[in-house]
Each structure stands twice: as structure tokens, then as C-alpha cells.
Amino acid sequence: MDAGDYKKASTCYLIGNVFNKGIAFLTVPIFTRILSTSDYGIVTTYNSWIGIVTMLLGFALHMAIRSSFIDYREKVDEYLTSTLLFTVAFSVSMTVIVCSVSVLLNLSIPFILGLFFLFPVASITYFE
Numbered sequence: 001m002d003a004g005d006y007k008k009a010s011t012c013y014l015i016g017n018v019f020n021k022g023i024a025f026l027t028v029p030i031f032t033r034i035l036s037t038s039d040y041g042i043v044t045t046y047n048s049w050i051g052i053v054t055m056l057l058g059f060a061l062h063m064a065i066r067s068s069f070i071d072y073r074e075k076v077d078e079y080l081t082s083t084l085l086f087t088v089a090f091s092v093s094m095t096v097i098v099c100s101v102s103v104l105l106n107l108s109i110p111f112i113l114g115l116f117f118l119f120p121v122a123s124i125t126y127f128e
Contacts, residue, residue: 061087 013081061083068079 058087 031043031082035043065080066081072079
């Protein structure tokens with residue numbers, strides 16, 4: 001890649017990140033008006049859990065994917081496939097473990113369903 005391609009890619013990346021963070025920032029007043037204090041707290045707590053679980057499930061593999069484009073140019077597809085399969089397999093196994101423990105501890109069904117959807121959403125969020 002030449003310098004022009006890097007500038008173009010960097011500009012697109014910057015615009016995408018600013019847009020992504022900007023939408024989240026601009027919707028805060030809308031959500032605080034629509035939702036009650038406790039509802040907004042639930043949404044914020046859920047988003048925090050998504051962030052935490054994403055870090056735990058991701059193992060910072062997004063950084064490895066970036067460097068794989070340089071280190072393993074000819075095997076990038078294999079690298080991406082193995083990373084995706086690892087993340088999905090780990091997410092599914094964690095979901096099974098959490099649901100099993102939830103059943104053993106007699107936790108409520110909404111709690112189990114919430115955790116069941118938390119891990120796959122975190123693994124999908126990881127590949128944004």
C-alpha cells in the first residue's frame with residue numbers, strides 16, 4: 001500500500017469511529033427522557049456487562065487480527081477462520097457453563113435467558 005491508501009483507510013476508520021461514538025453520545029438525552037431512572041440503569045448495566053464479557057471472550061484477538069495481515073499475508077483467511085471458530089466455541093462453552101450453574105443454583109428464568117444472550121452478543125460485538 002502506498003501513502004495515499006493509508007490516508008484513505010485511516011480517514012474511513014476515523015469517520016466510522018467518530019460516527020459510532022457520536023451516535024451513542026447523542027442518544028443519551030433521548031434515552032434519559034424516554035426511560036425511567038431504573039430502566040436506564042438496567043440498560044447501562046447491560047451495556048457494561050457486554051463490554052466486560054467482550055473483553056473476556058475476545059482475549060484481545062482483534063489486535064492479533066490486525067497484525068496477522070502483516071505477519072501472515074498468505075494465510076490470513078486461515079487465521080481469521082481459526083480466530084472466529086475459537087471465539088464462537090469459547091462463547092458457546094461459557095454459555096453452557098453459565099446456564100448449567102444457573103440451573104443448579106435455581107436462578108430465575110429471565111436471569112438465565114439474559115446470560116444466554118449475553119455471551120453470543122459479546123462474541124458478535126467483538127467482530128465489529
